Structures are given as C-alpha cells and as structure tokens.
Amino acid sequence: MRAVAERRTEERPAATRDDALEALTELVRADLEACNRVIVARMQSPVELIPRLAAHIVAAGGKRLRPMLTLAAARLCGYRGDRHVKLAACVEFIHTATLLHDDVVDESALRRGLASANAVFGNKASVLVGDFLFSRSFELMVEDGSLPVLAILSRAAATIAEGEVLQLVTQNDTATTEARYLDVIRGKTAALFAAATRIGAVVAGRDTEDEAALEAFGMNLGLAFQLVDDVLDYDADQVKLGKAVGDDFREGKVTLPVLLAFAAGDESERAFWRRTIEDQEQGPNDLATAQGLMRRHGTLAETLRRAEAFGAAAKTALARFADCAERRALVDVVDFAVQRAR
Known part of the structure; x- marks a missing residue:
C-alpha cells in the first residue's frame, strides 16, 4: 500500500512556486495564525525600541517557511496537540535573530526589498534586539519542558553561529574547498x-528513525534553499530578490558559483577572482564580468543541479511516511525552494 502511495506522489506534477507555498500555508493556517499570535505577544517589551525594531523586520514580509515546516512536520507525524505552535514561534525567533545579526555583519541595506533594521535603527540596536529574540526563543523552549526539544533547538542555535563564523573565516578565500563551503551552509x-522539522517528530512521540528522516529532509531542503540563494545573488531581479543583486560578490563571499568558476577558469580568470574576491578591488563593471564568467562556465546551472540533487534527497527522506496532505505539501515545498531560480 505504501509503495502505491509513493508512486502516486511521485507521479504528481511539480507545483508552481506560488502554489506550493500557498498550499502549505493553507494546510497549516489555523496553527500558523496561533503561532503568529505567540510571536506578536512575545515581541512585546516595556523597552519601546524592542517591539518597534522587531515589528520592522516582521513587517518586511517573511514567508514563515521555517515555522510552517515545524507545524506541517508535527501534523505529518499525527500530532494533534498544540505544543508545536510555541515551538514554531521559537524557530521563527531564532531565524529572525540571525537575520538581524547577519545584516549587521554584512552591512546590508535591504531586507526583503525594504530598508534593513540596521539601516533604520543602527547596528547596536539590531544586535541587541537580536539577542532579545534569542532569549525569547529559549524562554519558549523552557516552557515546552522537553529536554530533547531543548537539546535540538539549542544545538541548532549554536550550529548557526558556528556556520556564520566559518563563513567569516572563508570569506575572501578562493582556496576554500567545496566541502568546506557545504559545511558553511x-x-x-x-x-x-x-x-524545525525534527522537532515535529519529537512532539509527536515518534521513533528515532522518523526523527532522523525529518531531520534529513530539513537538512537537504536547507542546503538546496541556500544554493538557490547563491544563484539568485548573481542572476535575479533585485525587486524579486529583496536585496541588491551582487551583494555576495561585493562582500567577497565565496559561494559555490564562485568556487566553480574559479576552478574552471584560466589563470587570467583566476587573477580576476583573486582581485575582486580576495583583495576586494572591484570596479563598476566587475559584477557584470563575474556574471559573464559564470555563464561561460555554466556554474550557475551547475549550482542549480546540486540544489536539485539535495532537493531529491529531501523528497526521498519523506518516503517512510504515508501519503497524506502534509507529505504532499512538504514535497511541493522542495520544488518551491528549487524553482525560485527558474
């Protein structure tokens, strides 16, 4: 029976980007609305700047993808309580805190097409409100009362910080290996x-195999998502991207399209990458040159192929779960993540 369900799922045409996200949102709408109420309530503080700044980044229109993954994963595992709602809010607070910190580190002026919080309120306020949101996330973890959940989410928070520091270490270094870059993302x-997906299995009391499957799903989805972001930084409309195209290039970030172009280039091309990425000596036409080299060597297309491979692995990880609306929505979210660059 499961094999038949899997064949039916595989035979379904891939959902469009908008359809996939809309379907997931609709599927978890009641839970998501409850999650949003928790987020709004926990952003409050007698220190007036905190809710103002937090509301600014929330109002920028994030898709709430990560908390929706928690909500859908819990329902996929048959959970019918409400613990997952606060935990989804916890996931969103961790994500939002890292965005505030990242924009300061990257000196970003835009976030989702609007002025970033650090551009409006300053770096110090953004860092401190990010710390506040991290603290709120840990309050929610403690209120849940599950040591396994606390272990998973606190470790994730530490791992995110490690990834950001590793990115800082590899920034401007064209000798970075692909394996090292994958460690970063x-x-x-x-x-x-x-x-976000693993805790859905935990709150539902599922076995370690189901936990591992949902963790693998989330990990591979996240890798695919980031690789597509790498492509979009060189090949997207700025309005669609929500930040300035070429920000990674201007900041000297070593992403997979750069690493592949560097490896495929001749010595003059490698000299270009060393000058622009390592030495940060960039002229007004260098971004266009970088994009041209990527097109010449097909590195954007190759990065997308890697993203598609991770996406396929994410779908495979869901194979142990019975066919249902939640599983179909999660499969379609993989297509959404990859098709953003189409």
Missing part, C-alpha cells in the same frame, strides 16, 4: 531547517 542555513 550546512551550519548557517540548513541546521535550522533540520531542527
């Missing part, structure tokens, strides 16, 4: 996806 992006 596994930490800074995929770890929270993995934790």
